Amino acid sequence: MTEQPALTPAAERVLEVVEKLFYDNGIHAVGVDMIAAEAGVTKKTLYDRFGSKDAIVRLYLERRDVRWRAHVTGVVEQSGRFGPRRRVLLMFDALESWMAAENPRGCAFVNALAELPDPDHPARPAIAGEKQWVLDYLRQLVRDTGARNPRKLAASLFMLFEGATVAASLDVVAGAVAGARDAARQLLDAAL
Numbered sequence: 001m002t003e004q005p006a007l008t009p010a011a012e013r014v015l016e017v018v019e020k021l022f023y024d025n026g027i028h029a030v031g032v033d034m035i036a037a038e039a040g041v042t043k044k045t046l047y048d049r050f051g052s053k054d055a056i057v058r059l060y061l062e063r064r065d066v067r068w069r070a071h072v073t074g075v076v077e078q079s080g081r082f083g084p085r086r087r088v089l090l091m092f093d094a095l096e097s098w099m100a101a102e103n104p105r106g107c108a109f110v111n112a113l114a115e116l117p118d119p120d121h122p123a124r125p126a127i128a129g130e131k132q133w134v135l136d137y138l139r140q141l142v143r144d145t146g147a148r149n150p151r152k153l154a155a156s157l158f159m160l161f162e163g164a165t166v167a168a169s170l171d172v173v174a175g176a177v178a179g180a181r182d183a184a185r186q187l188l189d190a191a192l
Helices: 009-025 032-039 043-050 053-080 084-102 108-115 124-145 150-170 176-191
Strands: none
Touching (some): 009 032, 009 043, 009 108, 032 043, 032 053, 053 084, 053 108, 084 124, 084 150, 084 176, 108 124, 108 150, 124 150, 150 176
16 A cells, blocks of 8 residues: 555545445546535646546545455454454454445445456556455464464465455345355364
8 A cells, every 4th residue: 555645625525525436336437527526626626636536546445445454453353352263253254344334335446446457557556455465464363373274274265255245245145254254164173
């Protein structure tokens, strides 16, 4: 993630507006005119503050990622009350509560990836960074359990985690996150 710049109140308002607009409607469906109108600023202000819509998209995703990471670590860490195995499973609890509150249309990063196929788009590092962080955090949590082959186990848990995110957002499998948590428990039991 890039360092978050200090923003003017108008720029903060723009980012608050795009959080909802981009997530609810899709990045390509939201133009600069709509952003300016909803935020109560001029297009000139948008370009002066951000330079381009692509830069706004990147900041939107980076800020969402900051909130996501804080949510996950807040749930998992919970003052260190739980042992290492339980902390791995708490990742799925964090996902479930985030999905209920923040992700009714699925993962914002997966949605953005579908809309931004150009690997050189300025927002692509934010998308990849969020997914890499989830995998790295799972690796750290799995290592703490003493599991055999923690890298392989973390990769399997990551795939369960991401699959549960998609399945839950589509409502294809009832209780997708809970099912993924149960599968994760079984994988952990087999690896310990």
